[in-house]
Amino acid sequence: MDVHAGVKLCLTCILASLLLACTSYPDEGTGGIAENYAGSEFSPVMPEEPLGPEHGLRFDWKLAKLHLDSLVQEGAQWCFPAAVLQAQEKQNRIARELEGGLWIDAANDIVIQRKKLNDLELRLDYVLSQATCAPPQKGQEFDNMMQVVEQVYHLLNVDNQFAYDSVEVNPKYMGHLAEAANILKPHPSIRLSVTGHADATGSSEYNERIAKGRAQQVKRYLTIFGLEPARIDTHSLGEDLPLYEGDSPGVRLTNRRVSIDVIADQTSTPQQGVSR
Known part of the structure; x- marks a missing residue:
């Protein structure tokens, strides 16, 4: 075993x-x-x-x-x-x-x-x-990179709600995207996975499409602010996995969002030839 x-x-x-x-x-x-x-x-x-x-x-x-x-x-x-x-x-x-x-x-x-x-x-x-x-050989380098990961993760997972039936990024979140892009430019090994979400209004097919559009719009602005497109993946979950349950205007607004994972898998080189 x-x-x-x-x-x-x-x-x-x-x-x-x-x-x-x-x-x-x-x-x-x-x-x-x-x-x-x-x-x-x-x-x-x-x-x-x-x-x-x-x-x-x-x-x-x-x-x-x-x-x-x-x-x-x-x-x-x-x-x-x-x-x-x-x-x-x-x-x-x-x-x-x-x-x-x-x-x-x-x-x-x-x-x-x-x-x-x-x-x-x-x-x-x-x-x-x-x-x-x-463990990585360079402890300080690893610690510094993890600080970048944490900073970008928190920066990009707040204030990104979208208006009803819209893929347009709000001005406050646009500033977050610009700041994150500047932070990430010196760290080419860090990538982003952007997942779009919709509220429960509309058909499943429509919600899948608009959620994808939100993720793609976020990617568009990140590339405008200087990130390579290859560093950003986009996905859609439509109305699945809402952040909150309910049908009030506030809940629906919160569920119209993107969720972003910061990916930094190559921070240390695995020791080859050693298996479990």
Whole structure:
């Protein structure tokens, strides 16, 4: 049995012990690669609480965290550091939603997180079948690049809502795109994956098309601001995986957006000839 399969077999046993825990978040400044990453101290069930549907979400959050931790233990933070950073920050977001009682929002984010972790696992399995993920030789260079990844990720995933039936980028987000392009120009190894989203108004075919148009419009402005087109991939999820559930004007506005992943997979060279 390989290491990854063994870790998966352990998840249920580990969960049984973790469900009994009752502590708090780490102190500020002790979050590791993702500053506010909620670690195993986050308890999925509080002892004084009656059981309810929210506990299933907390259980799912813990499963996702254990999945992410197992990928990190196998070296994902070295082969795919940007993906790990963003997955950790997504775990933080879900934890905050759970603590705030935002059950539907947490459920949406858990679906997104599971998909991203499954994709990361497939990529990692492929790399580890031929090599191993090793820490970078130049620690300061790696740290500097991860700061760029985090800065760009936060810069491009806010204030990008679109008007109804429109692919036009709003002026505030246009400034974010220009700033991100300037940050990324000296770092050619960093790429972007831009996914367009639509609200639930309209047909599925139309929403798929307009969401794709939003992603392509973001790519267009990034290239105008100086990034090579080959560094930017575009995708569309249409109305699938909304950021929030509901049909109010505010929720629909928020769901008309792009989500952007920052990809920096080649920060360290895998040691060839070493397999699992």
